[in-house]
Structure formats: C-alpha cells, structure tokens
Amino acid sequence: MSTTQYLFAGFGGQGILFSGKFLAYKGLMDGANVSWLPSYGPEMRGGTASCSVIVSDTPVGSPIVSRPDVLIAMNLPSLDKYEDAVVSGGTIYVDSTLIERKVKRTDVKAIYIPATKLASDNGTPTLANMIIMGKVLSEEGQFENEEGIMAALKKVISAKRADMLDVNMNVMRLGHEYAE
Amino acid sequence: MAEKVLMKGNEAIAEAAILAGCRHYFGYPITPQTEVAAYMAKRMPKIGGTFLQAESEIAAINMVYGVSATGKRVMTSSSSPGISLKGEGLSYLAGADLPALVVNVQRGGPGLGGIQPSQSDYFQATKGGAHGDFHMIVLAPASVQEMAELTVKGFDLADKYRMTAMILADGTMGQMMEPVSLDFAEGEKVEKPWATNGTKMARPHNVVNSLFLKPEQLEKTNFERFERYETIKQNEVMYEEYMMEDAEICVVAFGIASRVSKNAINEARAKGIKVGLIRPITLWPFPEKAIAAAAEKVKKFISVELSMGQMIEDVRLAVNGKAPVTLCNRTGGMIPEPEQVLAAITEAAK
Numbered sequence: 001m002s003t004t005q006y007l008f009a010g011f012g013g014q015g016i017l018f019s020g021k022f023l024a025y026k027g028l029m030d031g032a033n034v035s036w037l038p039s040y041g042p043e044m045r046g047g048t049a050s051c052s053v054i055v056s057d058t059p060v061g062s063p064i065v066s067r068p069d070v071l072i073a074m075n076l077p078s079l080d081k082y083e084d085a086v087v088s089g090g091t092i093y094v095d096s097t098l099i100e101r102k103v104k105r106t107d108v109k110a111i112y113i114p115a116t117k118l119a120s121d122n123g124t125p126t127l128a129n130m131i132i133m134g135k136v137l138s139e140e141g142q143f144e145n146e147e148g149i150m151a152a153l154k155k156v157i158s159a160k161r162a163d164m165l166d167v168n169m170n171v172m173r174l175g176h177e178y179a180e
Numbered sequence: 181m182a183e184k185v186l187m188k189g190n191e192a193i194a195e196a197a198i199l200a201g202c203r204h205y206f207g208y209p210i211t212p213q214t215e216v217a218a219y220m221a222k223r224m225p226k227i228g229g230t231f232l233q234a235e236s237e238i239a240a241i242n243m244v245y246g247v248s249a250t251g252k253r254v255m256t257s258s259s260s261p262g263i264s265l266k267g268e269g270l271s272y273l274a275g276a277d278l279p280a281l282v283v284n285v286q287r288g289g290p291g292l293g294g295i296q297p298s299q300s301d302y303f304q305a306t307k308g309g310a311h312g313d314f315h316m317i318v319l320a321p322a323s324v325q326e327m328a329e330l331t332v333k334g335f336d337l338a339d340k341y342r343m344t345a346m347i348l349a350d351g352t353m354g355q356m357m358e359p360v361s362l363d364f365a366e367g368e369k370v371e372k373p374w375a376t377n378g379t380k381m382a383r384p385h386n387v388v389n390s391l392f393l394k395p396e397q398l399e400k401t402n403f404e405r406f407e408r409y410e411t412i413k414q415n416e417v418m419y420e421e422y423m424m425e426d427a428e429i430c431v432v433a434f435g436i437a438s439r440v441s442k443n444a445i446n447e448a449r450a451k452g453i454k455v456g457l458i459r460p461i462t463l464w465p466f467p468e469k470a471i472a473a474a475a476e477k478v479k480k481f482i483s484v485e486l487s488m489g490q491m492i493e494d495v496r497l498a499v500n501g502k503a504p505v506t507l508c509n510r511t512g513g514m515i516p517e518p519e520q521v522l523a524a525i526t527e528a529a530k
Contacts, residue, residue, distance in 0.1 A: 036357040061443035
C-alpha cells in the first residue's frame with residue numbers, strides 16, 4: 001500500500017493551489033486515487049494559503065492532510081507552522097530565497113531550492129511554484145517521463161493559454177536540473 | 181466510461197444538475213458554496229437555461245417555487261445561514277407539494293458563524309427545516325462523485341414524490357477536488373399533470389397553493405403527505421456498510437466525518453479491534469433498520485459528527501437502548517482528526 005500526503009503552503013498568489021492541482025492531475029493520469037483540498041478561508045487573501053493533495057493506490061479516506069509526508073514550504077510562516085507536522089522520514093522542500101532559516105528537524109529530509117530567485121532570473125517571476133514542483137518530480141523519479149508531465153500540464157492550463165505549456169515545462173526543468 | 185476529470189464538489193453538483201435536465205438556477209453567493217452559482221452563471225446562458233442571482237436567498241427560493249409550479253426542474257444552493265433564510269420557501273414548497281433540489285454546503289454556526297466545514301444543520305435538514313408538518317429527502321454525499329450522483333438522484337426523487345430533496349454537504353465536500361465521472365444519463369422523466377403550464381383550453385385550471393383555511397382539508401393534505409413519506413421510508417433508504425461483518429463496535433458517520441472515520445477504522449483494524457462503519461447516505465429517511473439490526477450484535481456505537489451531537493439522537497432511537505451510543509465530535513468549523521476517532525474506538529474497545 002502506498003499513499004503520499006502532500007501539503008503545499010505559502011502566501012496567497014504564489015500558485016499554491018495551482019501546483020497542487022497539477023500534482024493531483026498527474027496522479028490521476030498515472031492511475032492513482034487522488035484528492036485535492038484547498039484552504040478557503042480569509043487566509044487565501046494574503047496570508048498563508050495551503051492545499052492538501054493525496055496520491056494513493058488505495059481509495060482516499062479523509063482528504064485532510066494533517067501529517068504530510070511531503071511539505072512544500074514557500075514562505076517562513078508556512079515552515080514555522082507545518083514543520084512539526086511532517087511525518088518522521090518525510091521530506092520538506094524549502095524555497096530558500098524566501099526562507100532564510102534551515103529546517104530544525106533532523107528526522108526528515110530537507111531540500112533547499114532558491115525557487116523564487118531562479119524564477120525571477122528566468123524572467124518568469126510568478127512560477128517559483130513550478131520550479132519547486134520540478135524538483136519534487138525529479139526527487140520522486142517522475143521526471144523520466146516528460147510526456148506524462150506535459151499531459152498533466154495540459155489538464156491544468158487551458159487551451160487559451162497554450163503558450164504557457166512550454167513555459168511551465170521549462171521552469172520545471174530548471175527545478176529538475178538544480179543541484180544544491 | 182467517460183474520462184475522469186478533477187472537479188470541485190460544488191462544480192460537480194452544478195454540472196450534474198445540468199445533466200439531470202435542470203435549466204433553472206436561482207441563488208445568492210455565500211462561502212463555501214459559491215462555486216455552484218459561479219458554474220451555473222457560466223454554463224446556463226450557453227445551453228438556453230436561466231441563471232439568476234437573486235436579491236436575496238428568500239427571493240431565490242420563491243423563484244424556485246414559481247418555476248417548480250410550471251413543472252420544470254429547478255434548484256437553488258446556499259450555505260447554512262442562507263438556508264435558514266430559505267426556510268419559509270421550503271415550507272411553502274412542502275405545503276404545495278412542489279419538487280425542488282436545494283443544496284446546503286454547510287458551514288459552522290449558529291448565527292453568521294464561520295465559513296469552515298460543519299454538519300450542524302442536521303436537525304434543521306432532517307426534522308423539516310421550517311414550520312409545519314413536513315420532511316425533505318436529505319442526501320449526504322461523501323465524495324465528489326457522490327456530489328454528482330446524488331444531485332441526479334435528488335432531482336429524480338423530488339419529482340417522484342413531489343417534494344424537496346436536499347443535498348446536505350459541507351465545506352470540505354464543496355471545496356475539495358476528486359476525480360469524477362459524469363457518465364450518467366439525464367434523470368428519469370416524471371409526468372407532471374399538476375403543473376401550471378397553461379391549460380391550452382384542453383383541461384381545467386391547475387392550482388398550486390399551500391393555503392388551506394379549513395382545518396379538515398389541511399389535515400387531509402398532511403395525512404396524504406405523510407402516507408407518501410411512509411412509502412419513501414420503505415423504498416428509498418440508502419446507506420453504506422464498511423467492515424461491519426464481524427464488527428463489535430459500530431461507528432455511524434456521514435459525509436466528511438465518514439471519511440475521517442474510515443481512516444481511523446483502518447488503523448483500529450490493524451490493531452485487531454473489530455470495528456465497522458454504517459454511513460447513512462439518506463439522512464431522511466434515516467437507515468434506522470440497518471442500525472437496529474446492527475444493535476443486535478454490536479456492543480457499542482460511536483456517532484462521529486461535526487456538530488455538538490445531532491445525528492446521535494437518531495442513532496439512539498434506532499439502537500433503542502440495546503447498546504451504549506457515545507459521541508465523538510468537533511464543532512464550529514473544526515474537523516475531528518483520525519487520531520481522535522481512533523482514540524474513541526480504542527476507548528470503546530476496552
């Protein structure tokens with residue numbers, strides 16, 4: 001039985017919900033059971049936004065992720081709030097442009113990537129979320145199938161914005177190729 | 181089978197309603213159900229339907245009354261405080277024996293409350309919803325797929341029995357996305373000879389009305405309505421049993437609470453505790469016979485709810501003193517974690 005519980009967290013506007021939706025679609029297209037649950041409170045409007053994604057080979061029970069296997073932290077308040085919730089042996093992805101401190105836990109894997117700076121240097125300052133996503137897919141060995149990634153991108157980017165498909169794919173490659 | 185798509189529960193309700201032949205939607209925005217209205221606003225004009233954002237919830241439910249009287253499928257949706265505002269209209273629909281689909285994506289209360297998920301409108305939904313002798317059929321989805329399926333089912337039941345069917349969801353069900361297959365045919369077609377859709381000079385006038393000043397006559401309408409309710413209780417009860425075959429402890433939970441409970445039950449089973457779940461899908465009619473049958477063999481019941489304990493009263497009525505029934509709950513927009521439910525199961529197993 002394999003179930004991975006992801007928690008995406010950051011500021012409203014960083015694309016937290018979007019990258020979560022992408023990952024859920026990726027799971028769906030890979031034949032997994034998936035759920036996606038956003039925070040929908042007032043925190044969406046400028047505070048911390050978060051989104052729970054579960055990818056599992058068994059039916060998803062509760063869609064609420066309170067003990068994530070994988071935390072994607074895109075700002076300091078999110079890391080402060082959720083670091084302790086991550087399961088032992090889990091993984092924390094840190095946008096090291098926006099979060100200066102290190103992960104305190106020693107029983108989890110911490111992966112630092114200056115996603116916001118990489119996105120900015122690339123001329124795509126709003127796509128730090130997808131740079132981290134590229135890193136996540138890379139670490140999980142999912143980058144070997146780029147066609148699968150593109151297929152999932154097509155589900156979350158409307159045909160009207162088709163020009164954004166390659167842009168997103170390219171920034172994910174930046175995340176994939178980034179080495180600490 | 182159609183390709184599965186990721187949809188929010190609220191969107192699945194809206195699309196399923198359209199597939200069920202609903203072309204008239206009246207509503208008013210309120211978190212966490214606003215996506216139903218937003219989806220209808222986009223889709224209805226493209227398919228020759230009506231989307232109207234009313235001036236208030238009360239206006240919206242009365243527009244529902246008007247369209248329903250003409251025999252067309254019609255719906256409205258709201259969240260807890262908005263449903264309270266619709267109360268008068270719900271009672272009038274019942275009094276006039278009009279079918280309608282009403283969606284309540286619940287949030288914490290009472291009062292204006294909060295916007296986080298809740299199940300604390302259980303009493304309101306299952307015991308009538310407003311003044312007078314009446315019931316609504318109450319359907320409690322526990323997945324986005326069921327949000328869609330029960331919407332179609334709700335329209336069918338509403339037409340069949342000439343009454344309101346309510347989808348009683350919560351903020352989680354409305355906001356979450358899951359894969360959904362919208363691969364079902366348009367709902368059943370029910371003849372509506374009572375509809376006020378023009379006599380064409382070929383039949384006497386139909387009258388749709390909930391005012392009966394002669395008590396003998398009003399009593400008769402109530403007797404007739406409750407005879408129909410008995411038929412519904414016999415034929416339309418829906419529930420799911422999970423790991424109940426050898427269960428010594430029975431969790432009763434619906435909607436999001438049932439999903440949290442399944443996590444806890446799986447963990448408890450791994451520890452050797454014989455526990456199962458009865459998940460009511462219809463909250464009215466309540467699966468009282470299934471729970472009464474379980475009470476013959478189960479030692480303890482736990483009602484898991486996002487309220488101060490409302491469904492527990494129906495569980496206790498069905499159990500009828502044969503076993504203790506305890507409550508495991510959070511309220512006000514909080515959701516019990518699987519650990520809390522597991523602790524309640526472990527305690528019951530002692």
